[in-house]
Each structure stands twice: as structure tokens, then as C-alpha cells.
Amino acid sequence: xxxxxxxxxxxxxxxxxxxxxxxxxxxxxxxxxxxxxxxxxxxxxxxxxxxxxxxxxxxxxxxxxxxxxxxxxxxxxxxxxxxxxxxxxxxxxxxxxxxxxxxxxxxxxxxxxxxxxxxxxxxxxxxxxxxxxxxxxxxxxxxxxxxxxxxxxxxxxxxxxxxxxxxxxxxxxxxxxxxxxxxxxxxxxxxxxxxxxxxxxxxxxxxxxxxxxxxxxxxxxxxxxxxxxxxxxxxxxxxxxxxxxxxxxxxxxxxxxxxxxxxxxxxxxxxxxxxxxxxxxxxxxxxxxxxxxxxxxxxxxxxxxxxxxx
Numbered sequence: 051x052x053x054x055x056x057x058x059x060x061x062x063x064x065x066x067x068x069x070x071x072x073x074x075x076x077x078x079x080x081x082x083x084x085x086x087x088x089x090x091x092x093x094x095x096x097x098x099x100x101x102x103x104x105x106x107x108x109x110x111x112x113x114x115x116x117x118x119x120x121x122x123x124x125x126x127x128x129x130x131x132x133x134x135x136x137x138x139x140x141x142x143x144x145x146x147x148x149x150x151x152x153x154x155x156x157x158x159x160x161x162x163x164x165x166x167x168x169x170x171x172x173x174x175x176x177x178x179x180x181x182x183x184x185x186x187x188x189x190x191x192x193x194x195x196x197x198x199x200x201x202x203x204x205x206x207x208x209x210x211x212x213x214x215x216x217x218x219x220x221x222x223x224x225x226x227x228x229x230x231x232x233x234x235x236x237x238x239x240x241x242x243x244x245x246x247x248x249x250x251x252x253x254x255x256x257x258x259x260x261x262x263x264x265x266x267x268x269x270x271x272x273x274x275x276x277x278x279x280x281x282x283x284x285x286x287x288x289x290x291x292x293x294x295x296x297x298x299x300x301x302x303x304x305x306x307x308x309x310x311x312x313x314x315x316x317x318x319x320x321x322x323x324x325x326x327x328x329x330x331x332x333x334x335x336x337x338x339x340x341x342x343x344x345x346x347x348x349x350x351x352x353x354x355x356x357x358x359x360x
Contacts, residue, residue: 122359130325214245292339
């Protein structure tokens with residue numbers, strides 16, 4: 051299985067100004083750029099120097115300590131592409147069954163943090179993990195998870211849709227994708243669905259619903275150049291369907307051999323530089339594109355200043 055900087059008054063004003071944005075897929079693009087930029091929540095903290103064992107190298111989930119930390123993280127990513135809309139993918143499924151294992155937030159904590167997203171006009175996709183059952187674990191049904199979490203949280207104005215993580219499930223057939231998409235829209239016809247995996251083969255072959263699906267590629271564990279070629283191939287293959295790239299994983303901060311001679315930490319401005327490098331490779335200038343960053347803090351001795359929560 052693939053495993054997957056000071057917050058000033060000016061930044062606060064910047065986020066507040068974003069209230070003029072609405073999550074409207076009809077906004078046109080005159081050149082290739084990002085429609086949405088933000089973070090995967092919970093984010094991760096990377097491992098220490100020289101780690102090569104993948105189970106450790108992938109880092110660990112972190113729930114940020116307060117609402118401002120979440121807003122800082124989103125702002126520090128979004129400000130690199132200020133014409134985009136800030137967004138987050140917000141995991142609500144059981145992180146105790148995720149890899150790496152993470153702790154779950156309480157319903158009250160979800161409400162608290164999502165209220166901050168409401169206030170600052172950050173678009174939120176709830177993310178669910180459907181899991182196929184086995185002898186040790188019961189199955190987790192995507193439709194049940196969609197209903198469960200939207201019933202609890204859809205009063206939040208920040209919520210614009212639901213995402214389905216396919217790594218724990220398998221391939222999304224056309225019929226399954228249609229069922230999930232219809233169920234999401236039963237809660238709100240304006241909601242959109244994203245599907246996430248690192249292989250194109252896991253996306254539904256032909257189903258595109260109302261033309262508002264978003265296919266997220268979360269490939270990692272390779273060189274930035276190779277990953278960028280893969281992201282471009284993904285977007286160009288699925289165009290004109292909206293696509294997003296989930297980047298900045300702990301495993302890619304240094305080299306897969308644990309060397310600090312390579313990795314995204316070597317970039318002068320990792321979020322901006324990496325995100326910008328993908329855009330010229332996209333053929334359809336009008337295709338909606340998103341960027342999702344993963345690592346909030348670094349565990350490397352040589353990269354201690356990497357902290358998006360400040």
C-alpha cells in the first residue's frame with residue numbers, strides 16, 4: 051500500500067478578504083492555476099533524520115492544538131497561491147484503522163474547528179474511509195459514513211462536499227461512484243465528491259456525474275520530478291474533470307534512502323516551488339485544479355524551522 055511558517059495581522063486580513071469567494075465551479079480560468087489550495091487534516095509530522103523504514107518514514111498524524119494553528123496552516127499554504135480558494139480535506143473516519151494509526155477527534159472538537167473554517171470561509175470536504183471487512187475488522191460502508199457525518203456536521207457553512215479515500219477500499223466502479231455521489235447530493239445538491247488514490251485505475255472508468263467530480267492523486271515516495279510527471283499525466287488523462295494533487299508527504303521530505311541531499315526540504319519555498327512546477331505540465335488551461343499539502347511540522351534536525359502552524 052502506498053503511504054502515504056509567523057501568522058501576522060496581514061495574513062488574518064488576507065483570510066478575511068477571502069470571504070468574497072464562493073465555492074463555485076463556474077469561475078473561469080484564463081491560465082493554468084490552482085482553483086483551491088490548502089491542507090489535509092489531520093496533517094502529519096515527519097520522522098527524524100536518516101529514517102528509511104517506511105512505516106516510520108511516513109510520519110505520524112497530528113491534531114493541532116488550537117483553532118488558530120489550523121487557520122495558520124491553511125493560510126501558510128494558501129498564501130503561496132493567493133488567487134485560489136483555501137480548502138481542507140477533513141478526515142472524519144476512524145483514524146485508529148488508518149496507516150499510520152491516529153487519534154480521533156470528538157464530535158465537539160470537529161464542531162469547534164469547523165466553526166473556525168466557517169468564519170474564515172475555508173472550503174471543507176469531509177473525508178471518509180470505507181474499509182472492506184475481514185476476520186479481524188468489520189466493514190465500513192461509504193454510504194453509512196457519508197450519512198453519519200453529514201447528519202452531524204452539514205450545518206457548517208464551510209462544508210462543500212465529501213471525499214472518499216479508496217486506499218482502504220479498492221477500485222471505485224461506475225455504479226459505486228454514482229451511488230456515493232447521489233447520496234452526497236441528497237444532503238445538499240451543491241455538494242461535490244472527490245475520490246482519492248494514487249493509481250488512475252482506481253477512479254471510475256466513465257462515471258462523471260454532473261461533471262463536478264474531483265479526482266485526487268496522492269502519489270508519493272519518489273523524486274519530485276517523477277511525481278510531477280505522474281500528477282500531470284493524471285490531470286491530463288482525466289481532463290476536463292477537476293483534479294487535485296496531494297503533496298508534501300513526510301516520506302518525500304528527504305530521499306527515500308534517508309539522505310538530506312534530496313527531497314522537498316531542499317526547495318527554497320517548498321509549497322510554492324513544488325506546486326508551481328506542476329502547473330506548466332497541465333494541458334487544459336481551464337481544468338479546475340487543487341493542491342493539498344500534508345506535512346505541518348518537520349522532525350528533521352536540519353529542518354526544524356518547518357512549522358506551518360505558526
